[in-house]
Amino acid sequence: MAASEIAPLTGRRIRVAVIGTGAIARDSHLPALARLAEEGETELVAAVDVDAASAESFCAEAAPATAGAEPPHPYTDLDRILREQRPDLVVICTPPTLHRDQTVAALRAGAWVWCEKPPVPSLADFDAVEAQEGKDGGPYASIVFQHRFGSGTRHVRRLLAERAMGRPLVAHCQTTWYRDTAYYAVPWRGRWATEGGGPAMGHGIHQMDLLLDLLGPWSEVRAMAGRLVHDVETEDVSTALVRFANGAMATVVNSVLSPDEVSRIRIDCERATVELTHLYGHRNDDWRITPARDVPDTEAKAWQDFGADLPSSHLEQLRELVASMRAGERPRSSGADGRTSLELIAALYKSAFTDATVRAGEIGPGDPFYAAMHGGAPGWAPVMAERAASGEEAVV
Structure with missing residues (x-):
């Protein structure tokens, strides 16, 4: 049809x-x-x-x-x-x-x-x-990138776009959650073929997407990944250094090994620090803006006016999606706008598994990390036990 x-x-x-x-x-x-x-x-x-x-x-x-x-x-x-x-x-x-x-x-x-x-x-x-x-x-x-939506994100995105707080300089993006052995007993979890990746792909993707939505395009990434606890194919923790096209630099941590669970984004600008701390969703009160000492009180107060409290949620994204459908317009988090987060994750894995800096636009057809997030990297690509034992080439 x-x-x-x-x-x-x-x-x-x-x-x-x-x-x-x-x-x-x-x-x-x-x-x-x-x-x-x-x-x-x-x-x-x-x-x-x-x-x-x-x-x-x-x-x-x-x-x-x-x-x-x-x-x-x-x-x-x-x-x-x-x-x-x-x-x-x-x-x-x-x-x-x-x-x-x-x-x-x-x-x-x-x-x-x-x-x-x-x-x-x-x-x-x-x-x-x-x-x-x-x-x-x-x-x-x-x-579904519902953390982009809601009044808090909309307000901060506008402040950053207008450079009201000056240039963004340093950022931190943290998804440190906890998943036990029972969580990975579900057959499709922790496997490249069925989940696509570990916490970078299945958990931290929300905060990384929100960071990109706030700061704009990334330009390069350098990363590490490890399997420290769980007996799975994928990683259970990763860290990355990310440079953005606007010059800002960020650290990114994705973990399922963290009993004190938190989701956090912090952006230090020239004139203020903006920070979001939550777990699975946020409201206006989860955002905090700390002005520099020389910022006038009237200006700082205006930054704190988030307007009506609309939580980040599936509802807010669905409401905007329906409006896009009625208008016949491409919705946010689709096409190139949705791809940028997946490309960052692919670059994170490529950097971690090859010990090299990866630049935006580098991963395309012909690159092994284009076809699979593990890229066939030794020690990360799935290996059939009988072939591994016989010394034959790994099957990816």
């Missing part, structure tokens, strides 16, 4: 289908869809999961998101849901290894896509998805 065959999005509710009915779909997406249904914007029409019981229970819980229409239809087959329900928007909440094929299928059916992070396991996969997007007016595929 071509995009041109989809009914215009003006004057009616956006028809939504959810793919994958696990915790993230129930805890984050369903409440957001219910709120927008109350506002007359969306209608949840279907959900699909390989577990039929999960799809059925999700649909049974989803009455507030249906806008008073009939309950959403449960499915176990994506192609069937696209053919029979003809959704305008497909929300993907499945493990990362499935994202590319599911996103491409939805785009080809004429549906816009909102996909949980990490969007896909590699830059090659991302470019394959982008090649399926509409060229003028959609449909487009957007990534």
